[in-house]
Amino acid sequence: MDAGLAAVLGALAGSVATIGAALATGWAQREGARIAARSEHRRERREPRHSLYRELLGAATAFEKMVGHYEFFDIEVPEDLLLRDEDIPDFLQKQVAVEKLAVEVALAGPKNVGEVALSLAKLSDELFKYAVALSAVLAERQETEQRTWQFTTQKVTSASKRYSRTLSQFVSLAQAALDDDGSLS
Template identity: 40%
Template sequence: MSDVWLPFMDAGIAAIGGALAGSVATVGAAFATGWWQRENIRLTGRAEHWRQRREPRSQVYREFASAVADIRDRVRTQPHMPDSGLAWVSPEFFSDTLTDQLREMLVPVRRSWLDVALAGPQSVSGSAAEIEKACRKLVVFAMGARSTSSDESSQAYVGSSRAFIETANSLSPLLDSFIEIAQAALDDDGTRTQIE
C-alpha cells in the first residue's frame, strides 16, 4: 500500500507544492515591491517637503543674522569700544544716540527671531533665542549705564558698563555658532529622521 500511495502523492504534492511556491513568490514579490514603492514615495515626499521649507528658512535665517550683525557692527564702531569683557568705558560712550539706535535695531532682531523660532528646527531656534536674549541684554545694559553715567565710579555704572562690553563681545561667537547650525539645518535633504 505504501508503494502505490507514495508515487501518487509525490506527483500531487509536487504539483501543489510548485503552485504554492509560485504563489508565495508572487505574493512576496508584490509585498516587497509595494513596500519599496511606499518607502520611496515617503522619502521622496519628505525630501520635497524639506526642499520647499529650505528657501523660506534660508531667507529667515539671513534676515536674523543680518539684524544681529547690524547691532554687533554698530557697537564695534562706537568710539573707544574695548576688546576686553573686564574693561569699562567712560560715560560718554553711552550716548543717547547709541542707546536710541540700539533700541531701534533690536526691533528687527526680535521680529526675525520669532520667524526663526517658527521656521525651526529646534537647534537653530535655540541658538537664535540665545542671541536675541544677548541683544536685549545689550540694550538694557546700555540704558542702565546711561542712566547711571552721572557717577562713573558708582557700582551701578561700572557693573552696567562691564556687562555691556562683555555682552557686546559675545555677539560675534554667538552669531558664528548660529550660522554654522543654520547651515547644517539647510544642508539636510530631508532623509534624516530629524535635526536636533
C-alpha cells in the same frame, strides 16, 4: 511523488513566489513614496528657513556693528566709542528687529536653532540696555561713582562677548539645519 502532486506543489510554490514578489514590490514602492514625500517636505521647510535665517543674521550683524567693539574693553571704553543720544533710536530699531526675527526663526525651527535665536534676542535686549546705561553714566560721570562706571562697563563688555559668541553659534546651527537632508534622522 506522482505527477499530480508535483504539479500542485509547483503551482503553489509559483503562487507563493508571485505573492511574495508583489508584497516586496508594494513595500518598496511605499517606501520610495515615503522617502520622496519626506524629501519634498524638507525642501518646502528649508526655503522659508533659509530666508528667515538670512534676515536674522543680517539684523543681528547690523546690531553687532553698533556695539560689537565693547567686547574689547574690559575696564575703560573710550568715550568716542560710546553711543551718542542721536544713535539710540537707530540702535533700538535694530534691537527690535533682532527680537522679532528671532521669534520667527524659533517658530520655523528646528528647536536648537530656535533656542539660540531666542538667546540672541535676549542678549540683544541686555546689550541695548547696558550700552544705553553706559552712555547715560558717561553723561553724568562727574556725579557717578567709579564703581558704577566700572560695573556698567563690565556688564556691557560681558554682554557684547556673549552676543558675539551666540551669533557665531547661531550661524553654525543654521548652516547645519539647512544642510540636513534627513538622511541621519
